[in-house]
Amino acid sequence: MEQGLSNALNVLIVGMATVFMILWLVVIIGNLIIRVTNKYWTDEDLKKSAPKSNHPSASKGAVAAIIAAVEIVTNGRGKVTKITKQ
Amino acid sequence: MDIFSKLFEMTAFGIVTYKTVIMWAIAFLLLFLGIKKKYEPLLLVPIGFGVLLANFPGADMGIVAAENIELPDGHYKNLFEIAHDYGILNYLYYALIKTGFLPPIIFMGVGALTDFGPMLRNLKLAFFGAAAQIGIFSVLIVSMLLGFTINEAASLGIIGGADGPTAIYTTIILAPHLLGPIAIAAYSYMALVPVIIPLVANLLMTKKEFKINMKQMDKLYPPKHQIKNIKTVKIVFPIVLGTVVAIFVPSSVPLLGMLLFGNLVKEIGSSTSRLAEAANGPIMNTATIFLGLSVGATMTSEVFLSPKTLGIVVGGFIAFAISIAGGIVAVKVYNLFAKKKINPLVGATGLSAVPMASRVANEVALKHDSNNHILQYCMASNISGVIGSAVAAGVLISLIGG
Structure with a gap:
């Protein structure tokens, strides 16, 4: 014990x-x-490769949300290159 | 008359004993807690039904002891023979549980659901996840004094880690004959976290400590480093951590390695999202069903209705309470020397029960100060508790099982 x-x-x-x-x-x-x-x-490296919006009112959050949505829907195959307002 | 006699023999009326009825009552209680009270329903419902299946007289669904499948030459029956001789639940048990297969698979799913972000943002709080493992090792000693063997005591102590798969994995290796009661105790106490944490915290903490505001502390003493690229950090972290831990505690790799793999496929993002979804969805759900039913089926009346079960129930509670107390005391000791005070409730969440322990601690803090949101800080020590309990299990398996 x-x-x-x-x-x-x-x-x-x-x-x-x-x-x-x-x-x-x-x-x-x-x-x-x-x-x-x-x-x-750093994040700056990522930002350089991120697409730019032509629309001045598009916030960073909105751009990030669009990129994330496209990534999910296309399973990572699609890339956002340009965002324009119709 | 003869036909009535044969009909009676066909039924199970003649073989129902008082022990069978007690086990049915336990199964109904577990099902009631899972279904009505919603205490860990994903586990208590399969476990409860497994208990019921194992104790239907004449159905022969209960898990048999390992001696029954051992052959005279020291080898074991193959899975076909086990299924033929003892039924499908024994097949599942010996194929999936006894081999230690399911707990790591569940850990992979847990990893795919875990976010290391809060811990990476408050790395210092990880130490409290270590302090909260004290319940595991202290109950090991107490249990031995109560007459448990060292293997049984270690399996009992691991309940204090508040991690179901870890408790099951350790018990399979160290004391498989206690698997049923230990799994039930582990999941029951995890379900009782909302009761146990406030109980221990009220015993050990002052009103002033409950009101320590972590966000104010962060403003007064801001962290030295900001994370500039959290996504990359989260991807590299499981790879490096897994490699280092594997060198120091190889026996923790089956659990921790799978946890970190699950986390990695989640953090990589869209390119491996299908793997993450499979790990935390269909695979984990399937594993949970088989684990719950098989563990429940180990609880036959011969195994469960013994004085040791009572010891496990009491010992498990003590292990749980000491672990919570260990985390709280560690923070209190830290606060004696540090300028930047930490709310001791953060230490109370050093258990693995993620995220329930954090949610409960946050609610307790909010009761004392409606502006004191400590959830993200609690998650830091809570997640480190998962790592801590897996390492503790690895140590127990190496030192006692080896």
């Missing part, structure tokens, strides 16, 4: 240490990926 409890105590210590270490790694990895993408692949 004592041997079993000693094992269980070891499992508690090793287990909690491992869980904390992995979630610490999650924090490190997350921060690292955020820094790298912020430096080398």
Whole structure:
């Protein structure tokens, strides 16, 4: 019984240490990926490739919604190149 | 007269015992909780009906112990023989559950429904998902003192992770004979999160702590880094995290790897959206049906009506409560040293029960201050709790099952 409890105590210590270490790694990895993408692949890069609307009143949100809708409907095959008002 | 005697023998009246009736009552209770009370209906309804199927006398639908399918030379019967000798539920159990197939499949669907965004925006809160795993390991020790073997105690403790598939996966490997009661306890307590979190929080938190406003704290102490391209971060994160975790805790890969794969196909977007839809729709739904029915069918009266079941019910509750308390205490300790205070309710959501734990904590915070919306902060520790409990399961399987 004592041997079993000693094992269980070891499992508690090793287990909690491992869980904390992995979630610490999650924090490190997350921060690292955020820094790298912020430096080398910002949203501006994406915006450059985004289509421009000829209509001045079209908001960024509306353009984003149109792009998202076209992507979903065409399963990613369609691309919005130009938005004009009829 | 002879024909009446044969008719009577054909029916099950002669073999219904008081134990059968008790198991029917348990099945009806589970169905009532699932259907009427809407407590985890997607699982409690199949599990409840599985219990019913397993306890129809003469139907032979209950799951048989592994000794029955073991051959003298140490090998096992093949699936055709199992289906022939013990029926379709045993076929499903030994093909899909005993092999550990379904829990990772469900985790893939969970991954396809999970958004790591809130956690990535508040990475520091991930630590509280680690603190909330303390219930798993502390109940392991308590259960051993109550007479459970270390394998059984570990399976009981994992209920504290508040994650059904993880609890089932761990129990299949460590103590398959307790699968039914442990699965029921895990899902029942997950359904009772709206009761247990406020209960533990009221015991441990002061009124001042309930009112800590996370958004105000963010304004006072803004985060150092803003994420400029969240889509790319969300795509790279599961790939890198999966690789690193696989090196440190390989035994957590079946669960965590599938979770991260499911998440990846969701985050890639339209080009893999069909895979994500399949993972979180038809595949997960099918897996849930087979998992629920098979787990329910393990609960025959011989297995369920034993003192150990009572121990599992009590122990599971303690594991759950300690895990919530662990998260709250960790935040309280953090607040002693940090300028930027965190609402301890965020720690209470370090369990895996996503997103219910976060929703409940948010409602509790709003009761104390109608402007204090803490949902996104709770989701950060809640999602990290999913990772934490999968890692905890991996540790238990490695150290005890290995």
